[in-house]
Amino acid sequence: MTYELYYWPGIQGRGEFVRLALEEAGADYLDVARRPEAEGEGIGALTALVDDPGCERPPFAPPFLKAGELVIGQTAAILLFLGPRLGLAPPDDAGKLWAHQLQLTIADVVAEAHDVHHPIAGSLYYEDQKPEAARRAADLTQVRMSKFLGYFEQVVARNHCRTGWTIGDALGYVDLSLFQLVAGLRYAFPNSMARLEPALPRLADLHVRVAARPNIAAYLASPRRQPFNESGIFRHYPELDP
């Protein structure tokens, strides 16, 4: 099956959590909105699907995945669906639910990392909400990041398999997403992360080991991996990371 991923081109964004899973598994997929409009793909294909009045079950927003007839929106739901199909989820139901629960908590901190530069409205520019962003960033970097990352550090520590992965004895999609979370927070908040990371040795180690996976290393070195930038979720504004 060729999976079709639909997400805004030009940024990693929430689509990146799905891309990492597809890349690690060596899955056959098209990153539709980054492909040529002329071939009926590109952003036009994305908006056509979102706006299609004949679609009984439309996604609310990108990213969404087409898998045959199925259209699945919401990043964590996409990974819930893909995980077992790509060999990136625990085999048992309780493990699958635990992985999903962790992915939803990752989604929560990702939303906070976005809202830090858009505390008032996603429809306004960062430049229109800078004082509010500065106040919110203080809370994120001094309170929330440590709470979330400390939680994930504990989760890795308590995995009874002691493998350095989040769940059981094998890498799964949650590990790939934690890699992305660490990478994104390091890009956006290098000073804050430098302060926090001494207490997060397991997450730092997990980041290194994910980056060294052959398929992930090849992906990161390829043009398919878009760089972090100030249009995405993880943005580096030095004034938000004193």
Added chain:
Amino acid sequence: MTYELYYWPGIQGRGEFVRLALEEAGADYLDVARRPEAEGEGIGALTALVDDPGCERPPFAPPFLKAGELVIGQTAAILLFLGPRLGLAPPDDAGKLWAHQLQLTIADVVAEAHDVHHPIAGSLYYEDQKPEAARRAADLTQVRMSKFLGYFEQVVARNHCRTGWTIGDALGYVDLSLFQLVAGLRYAFPNSMARLEPALPRLADLHVRVAARPNIAAYLASPRRQPFNESGIFRHYPELDP
């Protein structure tokens, strides 16, 4: 099985989406943190579970559900688990995934309804972020609420069964959550909802029909249903709803 729900007492909050499912199904459950501390329950039981260093798979935050040995955090994940067990989810896998996707989108708008009164930090009082809240409320009431609610209205309209429910021919947990979303937004933003509702006849009708379900009607009339208040997610601050 007696389910154990753990959530902050004194507010409906995110726990209410779980309560409505348990109540509609007539399930056997304990609302643990609202029960007496003297019997080893109450908030003490909640924090003990969150802070237990021996718990391999701790929830990040309430609400969470204990079902036998399983502890499940994240509202949408709890409903993903409970839905089929309570007869409140579609029978097929694609339907279950669609229900979950909708629930995650409800979670997104619930988070926005919370952040409107806490745009800077959950750790600060509303009174410490009133100017920012006023700016954010303008976006929520003029842009976001209409986008989210218009989407759910379309979802009900496009259900090929034309039952007035969200999915297929039977009420499910998503309908119960949409009832709660409409009720909460009406409480918090009565003026904005009065403007928006003429375009949302299906959601208004769904709200009426959920409220009339015998188990839900009995629940809403009971002391188990806590009133909306200004400690919860949906808060009525008139200055945010001009």
